[in-house]
Amino acid sequence: MNGQGNQPLRLGVAGVSHGHLAEVTRRVERGDFTVVGVYEADKQIRENNGLRRKIDGALFYANLEEMLDKTKPEVVVAYGSIYDHLSVVEACAPRGIHVMVEKPLAVNTEHAARMAELAGKHKIHLLTNYETTWYSTNHEAYRLIANDSIGKITRIHVYDGHQGPIEIGCGKEFLDWLTDPKGNGGGAVIDFGCYGANLATWLMKGEKPLSVYGVLQHQKPDKYPEVDDDATIVLKYPTATVQIMGSWNWPMSRKDMHIYGSKGYIYQDTPTHMRIYTGRKESVLTPPALQAPYNDSFYYLKAVVRGEIQLNPADLSSLENNLTVVSILEAAIQSSQAGKEMQISE
Numbered sequence: 001m002n003g004q005g006n007q008p009l010r011l012g013v014a015g016v017s018h019g020h021l022a023e024v025t026r027r028v029e030r031g032d033f034t035v036v037g038v039y040e041a042d043k044q045i046r047e048n049n050g051l052r053r054k055i056d057g058a059l060f061y062a063n064l065e066e067m068l069d070k071t072k073p074e075v076v077v078a079y080g081s082i083y084d085h086l087s088v089v090e091a092c093a094p095r096g097i098h099v100m101v102e103k104p105l106a107v108n109t110e111h112a113a114r115m116a117e118l119a120g121k122h123k124i125h126l127l128t129n130y131e132t133t134w135y136s137t138n139h140e141a142y143r144l145i146a147n148d149s150i151g152k153i154t155r156i157h158v159y160d161g162h163q164g165p166i167e168i169g170c171g172k173e174f175l176d177w178l179t180d181p182k183g184n185g186g187g188a189v190i191d192f193g194c195y196g197a198n199l200a201t202w203l204m205k206g207e208k209p210l211s212v213y214g215v216l217q218h219q220k221p222d223k224y225p226e227v228d229d230d231a232t233i234v235l236k237y238p239t240a241t242v243q244i245m246g247s248w249n250w251p252m253s254r255k256d257m258h259i260y261g262s263k264g265y266i267y268q269d270t271p272t273h274m275r276i277y278t279g280r281k282e283s284v285l286t287p288p289a290l291q292a293p294y295n296d297s298f299y300y301l302k303a304v305v306r307g308e309i310q311l312n313p314a315d316l317s318s319l320e321n322n323l324t325v326v327s328i329l330e331a332a333i334q335s336s337q338a339g340k341e342m343q344i345s346e
Contacts, residue, residue, distance in 0.1 A: 009305065009306075010033075010036050010072065010074040010075070011024075011036065011076075012035075012038070012067060012071060012073030012077070012097070013051065013076070014067075014077070014078045015078055015079045015080020015081070015084060016040045016050075016052075017040070017079070017080055017174055017176070017177065018079035018080060018102055020102050021050055023079075023102075023298075025050040025053075028055065029054070030298075032299060033302065035055050035059065036071040037059050037060075037067040037068070037070065038051060038061065038067070039060075039064040039067040040061075040062070041063075043062070046060050046062065064087070064088070065091055068095055068097060073097055074097065076097055076098070076099050076100075077099075077100045077129075078101040079102060081184065082102075082106065082107050082183065082185055082190065083111075083183050083184070085105065085115065086111045089114075089118050089119065089126065093119060093124050094118075096124060098305050099124065099125070099126050100127040100128070100301050100317075101126075103194050104198075104329065105126075105128045105319075105325065105326050107182075107183075108326065109323075109330050111326075116319055119319060125304055125311070127311075128317055128321075128325075129301075129317065132199060134271075135272075136272055136287045136288065136295075137269070137272060137285075137287055139294075140285065141203075141259055141266045141268050142203065144276060145261070149276065150259070150260070150264035150266055150276070151261040154261060154262060155240060155242070155243075156240065156259050157242075157260075158199055158242070158243070159256050159257065160192040160195045160196060160244075161246050161249070161253070161254065162253040163249070163250060164223065164229065165179065165248060167223075167248075168253075178191065179227055180226060181226050181227050186231075187216075187226075187228040187231070187248065188216075188227075188229050188248045189231035189233070189246060189329060189333060189336075190329055192248075193233050193246040193328075193329055193332060195244075195255060196257075197244060197329060198316055198322065199257060199316070201325060201328075204237060204240070206313055206314035208324055209242070209328065210236045210343070211341040212236075212335055212342050212343075212344060213234040213236075213332075213341040214231065214331070214334075214335040214342075215231070215232045216336040217229065217230040217231070229248040230246075230249050231245075231246045231247065232245055233246070233329075234341075235328065236341070255271075256270065263278065264277045264279075273286055274286075304317075328344065
């Protein structure tokens with residue numbers, strides 16, 4: 001523990017262009033954290049965002065280092081482009097400030113390795129937040145597998161995405177980098193492929209795949225001319241195959257998963273409902289709700305930073321898991337370009 005007990009977490013926000021900024025705005029009055037400073041380089045975005053309507057405008061800064069030095073947050077959450085995650089860690093790590101980024105960790109393995117190096121050198125926590133980390137059905141699936149309810153995992157299918165960021169009405173400030181190959185690192189392969197890579201790495205207890213094969217499509221080049229909008233990633237493990245389907249072309253929003261074992265299956269249908277097939281019979285399950293701090297990204301972040309819980313290497317939010325995620329996504333992009341499966345370098 002760091003002696004601060006149950007005092008609110010001193011939170012800094014780096015960037016406000018991400019559509020997931022609502023993660024902060026809807027919790028800002030809850031009491032477990034206090035936003036002490038916000039950085040955003042773009043003046044128009046800095047003065048027009050959801051968080052601006054919740055906190056004092058004097059807390060907004062045009063310079064990240066100035067914000068950090070004047071407001072002294074314990075932890076910074078990054079809600080700018082994925083490309084900017086590296087610069088956030090470069091500013092925060094030497095100051096001993098922990099960081100949580102929105103998924104995925106980085107745009108490529110070069111950025112990810114540098115971020116990991118800085119986190120290790122300066123002994124900060126570097127977490128990655130995914131919506132699916134807080135699904136009770138995913139954790140119940142993990143428990144059932146650990147209890148040998150479906151036998152040994154043989155195949156996992158992960159389905160993620162929606163109709164497309166333009167189609168669902170994402171704001172211009174978000175679209176400007178989300179559909180840019182530099183700002184996002186890719187299209188649907190990054191935006192939604194990361195969920196499956198994260199979950200597969202967790203379910204496989206941190207094991208890296210032997211090879212990665214990626215098929216990236218431009219099904220709507222008129223809307224997304226610079227990046228892929230449909231991605232299929234196949235991961236080959238010694239005893240299992242994982243197929244990740246991330247797309248901006250589903251007819252509906254989805255984040256579901258099918259896990260097949262040697263003696264049954266688990267269908268994680270929604271965050272709260274699932275099916276399990278064992279003994280030649282399918283049953284519908286509604287698992288118990290997750291308990292704090294394991295039910296919410298900011299409760300979890302506070303518990304990690306304050307030393308109340310310890311991250312394990314394969315955990316969904318861990319640096320180790322998410323370094324593997326970035327390796328998988330980069331290999332999928334390279335595979336699609338080369339037309340052959342790729343191995344992940346150690």
